[in-house]
Amino acid sequence: MEFNVSSADLLKGLSDVAKAIPAKTTLPILENFLFALDGDKLWITASDQELTLRTAVAVQSAGENGSIAVPSRQMTELLKTLPDQPISIRTTSDGSFECVWSNGNSSLPYFPAEDFPEIKGAGQDAARAVFPAAVLSEGIRYTVFATADEEMRPVMNGIYFDMDSDGTTLVATDAQKLITYHTTECKVAEKASFVLHKKAANVLRNVIERKDGDVTASFDSNTVEFSFGDNLMIYRLIVGKFPDYRRVIPQNNSNVLKIDRLQLFNAVRRVSVCANKASNHVKFELRPGQLEITAQDLGFALAAYEKISCDYSGDGLTIGFKSSHILDMLGNMESSTIVMKFADERRAVLIVPSEEEEESGKICGIMMPIMIS
Numbered sequence: 001m002e003f004n005v006s007s008a009d010l011l012k013g014l015s016d017v018a019k020a021i022p023a024k025t026t027l028p029i030l031e032n033f034l035f036a037l038d039g040d041k042l043w044i045t046a047s048d049q050e051l052t053l054r055t056a057v058a059v060q061s062a063g064e065n066g067s068i069a070v071p072s073r074q075m076t077e078l079l080k081t082l083p084d085q086p087i088s089i090r091t092t093s094d095g096s097f098e099c100v101w102s103n104g105n106s107s108l109p110y111f112p113a114e115d116f117p118e119i120k121g122a123g124q125d126a127a128r129a130v131f132p133a134a135v136l137s138e139g140i141r142y143t144v145f146a147t148a149d150e151e152m153r154p155v156m157n158g159i160y161f162d163m164d165s166d167g168t169t170l171v172a173t174d175a176q177k178l179i180t181y182h183t184t185e186c187k188v189a190e191k192a193s194f195v196l197h198k199k200a201a202n203v204l205r206n207v208i209e210r211k212d213g214d215v216t217a218s219f220d221s222n223t224v225e226f227s228f229g230d231n232l233m234i235y236r237l238i239v240g241k242f243p244d245y246r247r248v249i250p251q252n253n254s255n256v257l258k259i260d261r262l263q264l265f266n267a268v269r270r271v272s273v274c275a276n277k278a279s280n281h282v283k284f285e286l287r288p289g290q291l292e293i294t295a296q297d298l299g300f301a302l303a304a305y306e307k308i309s310c311d312y313s314g315d316g317l318t319i320g321f322k323s324s325h326i327l328d329m330l331g332n333m334e335s336s337t338i339v340m341k342f343a344d345e346r347r348a349v350l351i352v353p354s355e356e357e358e359e360s361g362k363i364c365g366i367m368m369p370i371m372i373s
């Protein structure tokens with residue numbers, strides 16, 4: 001096996017798949033990259049048996065096709081120290097491979113490709129959906145913050161993809177807050193769904209962010225594959241029934257607050273400095289034309305409040321929230337103006353961009369209030 005390649009291109013390829021190299025493993029072979037030479041492309045694969053990443057790097061002067069497993073840490077560190085230049089890689093008869101550059105070379109061991117676990121993707125009967133890369137990246141960005149960290153209900157630790165003939169909705173919830181992102185740019189003939197763990201969602205977003213083109217998702221009951229150009233991600237799906245999110249989205253909340261998103265975000269952030277560090281509670285007092293936000297920590301004699309002029313129509317209302325939930329929700333929206341719709345101090349609050357915003361109809365969030373004394 002022999003080929004020439006740009007050191008910078010090879011380093012980028014290794015970096016693209018390195019997130020799948022496990023920090024600890026009982027299978028030492030997984031600490032290696034799998035190199036597979038096929039004509040003028042070098043396919044690079046990394047896997048922890050749950051997440052698999054694969055990409056291709058263009059090579060020149062390629063010899064006979066072949067596959068080897070190479071040590072990930074040493075190979076990556078070597079390339080990081082090299083300036084961008086052509087390098088030559090070739091295997092030798094003593095079970096090592098040489099990396100030759102302009103004024104030096106190295107020799108590293110390699111391992112048989114047969115020792116690398118077989119990578120199984122979605123089955124032949126897998127369902128398929130096509131997303132514009134920008135839309136899928138945006139949908140993950142808007143929703144992944146609301147995923148949970150629960151051992152007892154792992155299905156809450158991922159993003160739910162709810163696909164139908166009229167579009168696709170991405171949903172995430174930790175039972176205290178919920179966010180949905182809807183797009184009509186990905187439709188399927190038959191209703192289908194899966195739950196993608198947030199770890200895989202973040203990796204996928206990093207791969208496709210700021211890129212044009214389409215991403216094809218192929219999935220069965222256990223596995224999902226995302227393919228994008230020469231990039232492939234395979235992940236084991238979370239198995240379980242996701243909550244019926246449509247049932248918990250309020251439909252008739254009649255008390256309506258319309259307010260500048262950044263103004264509210266900054267006010268909550270300032271006032272929450274004096275909130276109890278264990279609870280992070282803040283209180284909203286709503287009156288026509290005015291919102292007052294307060295927080296206090298009696299144990300340390302801390303208190304703060306701020307009044308904001310706003311567009312509020314409805315009954316006078318006093319309601320409490322966890323400040324971190326509000327900041328998460330507002331910080332992950334981009335609209336300049338948001339609308340919060342309240343029923344009373346006990347029921348969920350609906351948060352959406354105002355009708356004048358581009359995000360209107362695409363983003364929907366709900367947040368549970370907390371009891372206040």
